[in-house]
Amino acid sequence: MSNHAILEVKNLKVNFDVSSEGDMPWTKAKKLQAVNDISFSLNAGETLGIVGESGCGKSTLARAIVKMVPAESGEVVWLGNDLLGLSNAETRPYRKQIQMIFQDPLASLNPRMNIGEIIAEPLRTHYPKTPESDIQARVSDVMSKVGLLDNLMNRYPHEFSGGQCQRIGIARALILKPKLIICDEPVSALDVSIQAQVVNLLMDLQEEMDLALIFIAHDLSVVKHISTKIMVLYLGNMVELANSEDIYKSPSHPYTQALISAVPIPDPSVEKNKNLIMIEGDLPSPINPPSGCVFRTRCQKAQDICSQDKPEFKEVSSNHEVACHFND
């Protein structure tokens, strides 16, 4: 499997310095572990879904992969090169192979640039010598790919609806013909009927261009629909990683089980007879996370061992890894 992996993340850690209100200037800042010891690999044409509650480090993980936030330690191996060890100038050639799509479609487009300029900008940045006629041809080509008419090229972002803006964002990511697109909550701000259009578009493009996707969302049903494998994060830690069917059919970690049972199913007969696993309380503070297993403060199965030892991330069946002391 790892032979064909285009992206391998090994033991990635991201820390933020936080100083709380009322701290004196000389008080040492506290460390917040946003992403803790995350490893996975991704093949061409595959989709990795990342799910978890807000504040679990989904977006930080995505940003650390493209070096938008500095990592504390670990490796991000992209086609055999560790990106974290490279300087900014050395990273640049790889940047065009990894692109991103963001949550708020309107906020991620510059309101003063027209659509043609927005979509062409990555091309002008990475290939400054491209002749103007080529740029125009590439822009209209990629616009038709995402279902936008190319006579819209001279319009500005505010003239478009949310779903169309997201298509523009996708077109901008596609123009460099990337190998990997990181989608950070790409459909969360969209209405149900538009969300389905964008999800279908992403899946079509993936097949057509053999794209790898990292798909971050808090909506588990959408993630399961689009992903080949799913990673569940809790408080910056990986708790489970498996194929998307396996994770739904046989979730092993108590947190994944609760998360799946909390997702409402649009069918009254299923929903009213559902066995809901409630997790009480709120997410603990990431500034001083619980000792041992991070989930133990809200876990029904928690025993003494959970507060002492951090559970190892180990395989329970093929391609299904879990971090829990009681996963058998």
Next chain:
Amino acid sequence: MSLLDVKNLKVEFVTADGIVNAVNNVNFSIEEGEILAIVGESGSGKSQTVFAMTGLLDHNGSATGSVKFEGEEILNISNQKLNQIRAEKIAMIFQDPMTSLNPYVRVSEQMTEVLIHHQGISKLDALKQSITMLDAVRIPDANNRIRMYPHEFSGGMRQRVMIAMSLLCRPKLLIADEPTTALDVTVQAQIMQLLADLQKDFGMSIILITHDLGVVAGNSDDMLVMYGGEIMEIGKTETIYSTPTHPYTQGLMSAVPRLDDSEERLITIPGNPPNMMKAPQGCSFSPRCKYAIDTCNIDSPILSKVSNNDHFRACHVSKEKIL
């Protein structure tokens, strides 16, 4: 007599670019102890419908029609009279609890204010009742936490505070406008469970506004589907889920991926929701409808009975063609 009876409700906004018809001819009623869900995409008029009922429309909005609460007209009555009905009989909770609570004032103060103002009881009694109510919404250590400020609570806890506050005067009707949209799924499950329990304990009716079809399925008796300011379909939740008879309802149901199902491809509704400034003639859904016939672009369909158990739909195309 129904608890709430809405007839021919219309809401208009006057804007610099023209008149926006946000809600068009909406009719529905709620019985005591019933949970009605209003479902629709953004801009479908679901929030404006309840804002009009409770006199919360923006200054450029106006409502016509009739809204009767316990037999009495409450649409466009004086603020003084409305203030009595709001909180005492009809309470409301909103999507974002942080913007609904005053960040400068302790929760205790914000809660007791309601009771002192509406029921004229002493501060001490009001505080006792407030603590009991925080207990009822399962906020741990309510005795101490009531003295905290809103920012000291997490999102889910804040929504619990809002719920507790809205229930202080034991309203007959609770309007919940996207109460869990800003929350994580695990917290959403807690809040919806809490609302269901409180509904049983207090015997109130609930109008639940949401765009999440999953939340509707588990938590409502009746549902109402809105699109472009109009009601598309209304009926028992179970009936609508098992046999959606309106093309828009069908479209919505097939557009959501299901966790317990693995479909290869989502079925989408083509196009975008209508611009309410220049709403299409005839049925507002006709430009996106795959069943549309010529009449759909000319005449607005009226709500008509599908079967005898209170199931209505607004569509020109016969039911048999759609099912």
